[in-house]
Amino acid sequence: MKNHKKWIPFIIFIILCFLIFSKHGLIEVKAETFDFTNAFNSKTIRYYYYNNPNDKIFTNYSNTFSSNKDLFVKNSYSFEYLNGFRIEGSSSDFNNYITTHNSFYANVVIHFRFYYALDMTRQYNNYWNPFYAGEQWHESSSGSSHSGGGASFGEDNTGDYDILENEDSLYHIYIYGQKLDLYRFTEGFTDSTEGYTDVYAYYSKDISVSLPSSYYPLEFIHDLENDKTDYGRYPYNDTSKKSYFEFKLIEFSSTRNDVDFTSYYDSDSCLIDESCGFGLQDNSFLGYIKRIWNEIIDIPNKIITFFRDTFLNLLKSLFIPEDGFLDSIYQNIKSLFEQKFSILLVPYRALVELFNRFNNLSNINTNNFIINVPEFTIPGFNVPIINSTSYDLNNVLSNNTIHTLWILYLDFLDVFLIISFLNLTWNKLNSIIGAQIVENEIMTVTDNDVYDSSTGERLFGRINVSKSHTYNTRRRL
């Protein structure tokens, strides 16, 4: 056990090397899927897309919405794939998109905007209440249609929105037991064959939520008009794909980048399911009791949040100095040192300059094979002994054969250096945590006393020492 622990620092060293080199791009880490395991309650979400749409296609949605609308950009068609991702845009753009984009990675999910799609047909039989000025729903014989211009949404937008005055008809959305203010916006799809509509209720403030425990595929919304994919959605309690957690993507690239989203994710948050009090408000007495019970259950969480957010920040401000504080002290003392002990700082400055030059070596032109011979003159006289000149050895390397030989020579030299380095590492490791072979000699000692044969008197003693055999042992250091 003791010997095994000697390997711990070596293993840590290897891991550190790996982390350092991977950070600097020497080792690329690519992933086919984005794993939300650590952040989202051990749920792995995979995204993928299909080449062939095989599900329902919404009918032509002719209304256009203002460009301030953050969440949807509607053009002509929207296609939704079952278990795939949803692309909105014109059909030609869509076809171009799927032929040119085979896969991509999604990075970082923060700043959720919360969608909760409500099936308003349960509440309203004939028509929807216009939730903001300027919008009217009209019931038509073939279904509901939506007229009027779109409205922007959210705190930063300038569209029209309003909070319902009629509290009785208002759906309250609870997240973590907190009642949300609703900015309502309605939109609908009219499908003459199905006749359903979607109504979305928004919560404009950015919140962090955890994804539901049940597995549903992650969807990404690509804005073909602006050619960007800013939003994804994660269907919640999805059987009809009417409810989504929609979130804004921070980065959408072709490689996976490690982004620390722990600062955005509230790890103590509960799942968005009924146990957290999420869902439609139940106006019955039992629902009221449930809400009170959820509030009581949430008290410890609020205390923890208080201590974590306020108390911890207070402790941090007490003991951790602000950014730049240490730097300013260092600069002050350094300038004073330079003023007082400038002569002593010369070696330090020379050394720092040497390290900087060495650091910038990778940026130099390695094909600069020009030998510059400066002019040499007799001191005191302006008579040149050797005129300044230069020789460019690239002319020699322009020959293909010599160039190939030169490259081979460099490659062999690289291999030799690397093998030498590995040999050095092996010898060093053996000397530190390896073992020594120790040769042990076994000596045999025998007494060969000499006796007088007639009297039996012991005349003298003789001790023979001989080496009988040797054996090797490994002695751990």
Next chain:
Amino acid sequence: MITERVLSILSNIVIFLLNAIPDTLQFPEQLLNSIYHIYDVIFENVGFLSMFIRINTILTLLPLVLVVINLEYIIKLIIWVLGKIPGLNVH
């Protein structure tokens, strides 16, 4: 806050003591520039060295060689740090 105050006091003490010391002889910048000139002569011709050996290999291996040569001290340092962690029982 507390740390800032303490560090400020300490730095003020250091600055006070340094101000009490008279200025020493100023090193002529030209001498330092001549040292830099030597660096220029060396590093500008490193490109010529790349004819005989790949500079990137040297830049990659040299820090590793320095680390390997001093591996014993690094391991001792790591063991010392791990030994400070209670529960690991590393000696």
